[in-house]
Amino acid sequence: xxxxxxxxxxxxxxxxxxxxxxxxxxxxxxxxxxxxxxxxxxxxxxxxxxxxxxxxxxxxxxxxxxxxxxxxxxxxxxxxxxxxxxxxxxxxxxxxxxxxxxxxxxxxxxxxxxxxxxxxxxxxxxxxxxxxxxxxxxxxxxxxxxxxxxxxxxxxxxxxxxxxxxxxxxxxxxxxxxxxxxxxxxxxxxxxxxxxxxxxxxxxxxxxxxxxxxxxxxxxxxxxxxxxxxxxxxxxxxxxxxxxxxxxxxxxxxxxxxxxxxxxxxxxxxxxxxxxxxxxxxxxxxxxxxxxxxxxxxxxxxxxxxxxxxxxxxxxxxxxxxxxxxxxxxxxxxxxxxxxxxxxxxxxxxxxxxxxxxxxxxxxxxxxxxxxxxxxxxxxxxxxxxxxxxxxxxxxxxxxxxxxxxxxxxxxxxxxxxxxxxxxxxxxxxxxxxxxxxxxxxxxxxxxxxxxxxxxxxxxxx
Amino acid sequence: xxxxxxxxxxxxxxxxxxxxxxxxxxxxxxxxxxxxxxxxxxxxxxxxxxxxxxxxxxxxxxxxxxxxxxxxxxxxxxxxxxxxxxxxxxxxxxxxxxxxxxxxxxxxxxxxxxxxxxxxxxxxxxxxxxxxxxxxxxxxxxxxxxxxxxxxxxxxxxxxxxxxxxxxxxxxxxxxxxxxxxxxxxxxxxxxxxxxxxxxxxxxxxxxxxxxxxxxxxxxxxxxxxxxxxxxxxxxxxxxxxxxxxxxxxxxxxxxxxxxxxxxxxxxxxxxxxxxxxxxxxxxxxxxxxxxxxxxxxxxxxxxxxxxxxxxxxxxxxxxxxxxxxxxxxxxxxxxxxxxxxxxxxxxxxxxxxxxxxxxxxxxxxxxxxxxxxxxxxxxxxxxxxxxxxxxxxxxxxxxxxxxxxxxxxxxxxxxxxxxxxxxxxxxxxxxxxxxxxxxxxxxxxxxxxxxxxxxxxxxxx
Numbered sequence: 001x002x003x004x005x006x007x008x009x010x011x012x013x014x015x016x017x018x019x020x021x022x023x024x025x026x027x028x029x030x031x032x033x034x035x036x037x038x039x040x041x042x043x044x045x046x047x048x049x050x051x052x053x054x055x056x057x058x059x060x061x062x063x064x065x066x067x068x069x070x071x072x073x074x075x076x077x078x079x080x081x082x083x084x085x086x087x088x089x090x091x092x093x094x095x096x097x098x099x100x101x102x103x104x105x106x107x108x109x110x111x112x113x114x115x116x117x118x119x120x121x122x123x124x125x126x127x128x129x130x131x132x133x134x135x136x137x138x139x140x141x142x143x144x145x146x147x148x149x150x151x152x153x154x155x156x157x158x159x160x161x162x163x164x165x166x167x168x169x170x171x172x173x174x175x176x177x178x179x180x181x182x183x184x185x186x187x188x189x190x191x192x193x194x195x196x197x198x199x200x201x202x203x204x205x206x207x208x209x210x211x212x213x214x215x216x217x218x219x220x221x222x223x224x225x226x227x228x229x230x231x232x233x234x235x236x237x238x239x240x241x242x243x244x245x246x247x248x249x250x251x252x253x254x255x256x257x258x259x260x261x262x263x264x265x266x267x268x269x270x271x272x273x274x275x276x277x278x279x280x281x282x283x284x285x286x287x288x289x290x291x292x293x294x295x296x297x298x299x300x301x302x303x304x305x306x307x308x309x310x311x312x313x314x315x316x317x318x319x320x321x322x323x324x325x326x327x328x329x330x331x332x333x334x335x336x337x338x339x340x341x342x343x344x345x346x347x348x349x350x351x352x353x354x355x356x357x358x359x360x361x362x363x364x365x366x367x368x369x370x371x372x373x374x375x376x377x378x379x380x381x382x383x384x385x386x387x388x389x390x391x392x393x394x395x396x397x398x399x400x401x402x403x404x405x406x407x408x409x410x411x412x413x414x415x416x417x418x419x420x421x422x423x424x425x426x427x428x429x430x431x432x433x434x435x436x437x438x439x440x441x442x443x444x445x446x447x448x449x450x451x452x453x454x455x456x457x458x459x460x461x462x
Numbered sequence: 463x464x465x466x467x468x469x470x471x472x473x474x475x476x477x478x479x480x481x482x483x484x485x486x487x488x489x490x491x492x493x494x495x496x497x498x499x500x501x502x503x504x505x506x507x508x509x510x511x512x513x514x515x516x517x518x519x520x521x522x523x524x525x526x527x528x529x530x531x532x533x534x535x536x537x538x539x540x541x542x543x544x545x546x547x548x549x550x551x552x553x554x555x556x557x558x559x560x561x562x563x564x565x566x567x568x569x570x571x572x573x574x575x576x577x578x579x580x581x582x583x584x585x586x587x588x589x590x591x592x593x594x595x596x597x598x599x600x601x602x603x604x605x606x607x608x609x610x611x612x613x614x615x616x617x618x619x620x621x622x623x624x625x626x627x628x629x630x631x632x633x634x635x636x637x638x639x640x641x642x643x644x645x646x647x648x649x650x651x652x653x654x655x656x657x658x659x660x661x662x663x664x665x666x667x668x669x670x671x672x673x674x675x676x677x678x679x680x681x682x683x684x685x686x687x688x689x690x691x692x693x694x695x696x697x698x699x700x701x702x703x704x705x706x707x708x709x710x711x712x713x714x715x716x717x718x719x720x721x722x723x724x725x726x727x728x729x730x731x732x733x734x735x736x737x738x739x740x741x742x743x744x745x746x747x748x749x750x751x752x753x754x755x756x757x758x759x760x761x762x763x764x765x766x767x768x769x770x771x772x773x774x775x776x777x778x779x780x781x782x783x784x785x786x787x788x789x790x791x792x793x794x795x796x797x798x799x800x801x802x803x804x805x806x807x808x809x810x811x812x813x814x815x816x817x818x819x820x821x822x823x824x825x826x827x828x829x830x831x832x833x834x835x836x837x838x839x840x841x842x843x844x845x846x847x848x849x850x851x852x853x854x855x856x857x858x859x860x861x862x863x864x865x866x867x868x869x870x871x872x873x874x875x876x877x878x879x880x881x882x883x884x885x886x887x888x889x890x891x892x893x894x895x896x897x898x899x900x901x902x903x904x905x906x907x908x909x910x911x912x913x914x915x916x917x918x919x920x921x922x923x924x
Binding site for chain 1: 562563565566567568570571572573574577637638639640642643644645646671735736738740741744748779782828853854869871872873874875
């Protein structure tokens with residue numbers, strides 16, 4: 001089995017004494033999804049990923065970019081090409097496209113600079129494909145991950161039709177109107193590559209968008225491989241271990257001190273335009289305005305950590321988020337009560353402590369491939385906490401019946417949802433939390449991986 | 463027959479001497495579409511519209527808001543309600559939604575103010591329906607126009623199931639993902655009303671979006687009336703009359719002086735975010751950068767007039783447009799040559815003169831219900847001019863084979879399209895212009911109106 005993902009399972013750091021490298025677990029949804037492979041990968045597993053930092057590249061050159069139980073191959077890509085691939089095309093265009101984040105009157109602008117970046121995207125995707133084709137044995141299963149590697153399946157299929165390739169998209173997928181925003185050749189290449197293999201998505205909705213988009217671009221009569229739906233589930237063992245760690249216990253005590261006997265509304269997100277942080281704070285502001293009974297009785301802890309700071313859109317958004325929090329606090333704070341606590345440390349133990357402790361978890365993205373936090377929360381939570389979940393998150397398809405639905409653009413509805421959650425009678429709350437636990441734990445990350453392998457094995461070899 | 467449109471065929475102005483009112487032809491696509499009715503409406507035609515200005519309202523109160531050959535009923539609406547209906551909901555939300563113009567990370571925000579505005583939208587739509595129901599005879603045909611009156615068909619159907627109502631949307635229609643941005647009750651009301659009658663669109667694409675959006679909102683099993691496609695055509699007689707007028711001839715001479723023996727690239731648009739003015743100038747800039755042979759040999763006349771100045775988005779966009787023009791001129795102007803001439807007068811004679819005179823007409827909207835200028839241009843043009851037309855304009859479905867296609871987000875492709883048009887050999891140019899004239903003149907506004915009436919007459923009475 002071969003895994004291909006832009007971000008690998010480990011990142012490497014040069015030791016302070018200069019002798020060798022230490023390795024750390026990678027972060028992000030793909031790392032969670034594939035994490036168990038680090039412990040018990042099948043014999044002969046190969047994982048191909050990019051060397052993302054100078055230290056990663058140094059570790060590759062020193063022959064020390066290794067992982068236990070598998071053959072880890074970090075690609076030592078030209079840093080400028082890697083930047084064009086990741087910052088400009090993957091995160092600057094495809095992420096925005098699939099999440100519907102473009103302010104279309106102004107962006108994107110496909111110019112010569114984009115054409116160069118697209119060649120960088122092609123180069124990196126081809127480098128992944130070349131490495132896979134070089135290392136793969138006859139009929140191997142190849143699992144290609146996410147929007148950074150959309151062209152890799154097509155390149156592999158051309159060179160090695162014997163390999164059994166699947167691609168899995170962890171984001172939403174552009175619908176038939178949105179896909180038309182891409183330059184014609186880009187859209188054709190993307191849809192052509194993906195439609196040559198079984199493609200997986202976390203939710204039916206994104207699989208439907210994918211089918212409609214590829215039809216739009218390639219024509220209704222062009223046969224494409226049918227996509228499949230396989231939602232990711234939490235890594236329950238790892239979560240439980242973390243929750244029982246001393247670091248998580250310490251974070252929980254810190255949170256107890258902060259929250260006291262108030263109710264805790266929690267959100268945990270990267271600071272990303274798709275996460276809808278601004279309307280979350282605006283809805284909370286409306287709640288405090290219209291339901292004065294909650295003033296001083298609730299605290300909203302926003303564990304939101306900065307992300308993609310190389311993109312100006314993200315720096316601007318982060319400023320807006322900080323201003324939105326300041327506005328709510330300026331308006332409602334009293335001595336001894338901050339309505340919103342913005343915590344931008346990236347600390348997994350603190351997050352796990354928060355998930356154990358919330359009364360209400362607010363997850364209100366504009367669009368989200370799945371949103372794993374919405375599943376992790378109910379499994380970790382110790383207080384029969386409720387989840388207010390956007391209908392536009394992939395996880396809503398599975399959790400919908402037990403969450404309180406949130407309309408991400410509707411501030412009045414979102415404030416209502418928070419109020420409903422905060423006032424829910426104990427009986428109903430307990431019943432919902434139990435149902436949520438069942439639904440959220442119905443699938444684990446191992447189930448997801450097994451589904452991918454099964455789909456790949458079923459793929460016809462040509 | 464009853465027409466219902468927010469903007470009526472005439473606007474009224476109080477005479478300087480205070481004695482009575484003068485009337486002027488209304489502007490905009492709907493006015494063009496329905497213009498012929500002012501000359502030869504069938505006996506008993508009633509036209510219901512809003513009184514849009516103080517003078518309109520004064521004319522209504524004085525009983526002088528009248529038109530020849532028909533019963534004109536201008537509704538004297540509360541100005542604040544009319545503002546909520548038109549500025550906040552129709553132009554501030556529905557226009558943005560149907561054209562995909564929201565910067566979704568930030569807008570829209572459905573708050574209490576929006577809820578109040580939505581009640582204003584309902585009130586105005588109900589006032590139209592009430593007036594129609596009051597005036598209509600048994601089995602009358604009712605033609606309801608555009609996104610400002612989306613709820614009117616549903617209200618009419620409830621009160622007067624005997625009437626044969628059609629609705630026609632002159633804009634694009636939101637797809638199944640975009641429609642989810644609306645608050646749930648708003649989306650349900652909108653789709654419910656429209657799906658209760660035959661709905662018309664200028665292009666198959668928008669009809670398909672409508673079907674997909676209503677399925678998304680109302681459920682796949684809910685039976686809805688099938689939409690129809692009936693594209694608007696130019697009012698050829700009126701155009702010809704205008705082109706032969708002394709005012710148009712004077713404007714043509716003025717343009718001749720301005721352009722001289724250079725080639726003329728022309729655009730004619732309202733300054734609207736959907737029209738993609740910024741990328742049009744950026745593509746022209748790229749053309750001048752990469753093809754120095756066009757410097758001093760082309761002039762780009764942008765007849766673009768300000769619009770909807772009550773909306774801050776439009777004021778901001780207008781500033782950006784002016785800056786974009788200044789940038790191109792700062793970069794390339796020489797003594798005696800301005801690369802771009804920005805003409806923001808709203809002057810129909812000047813527009814008609816421009817359409818007679820262009821070598822290349824640039825029509826590059828992000829999304830456009832039809833774009834009537836793309837059809838009017840070929841019919842008026844005297845120089846075998848070419849049209850560079852966005853694939854995202856409804857008119858592309860009819861004109862596609864004879865235009866030079868434009869990808870509205872792709873600056874490189876748009877610059878290429880302009881270069882192709884400017885360098886096209888005379889023979890091919892003449893042949894294309896001839897084919898364009900045929901396609902553009904294949905339907906007139908009278909054909910469009912006849913189609914609407916036919917669809918209405920075919921509607922089953924219940």
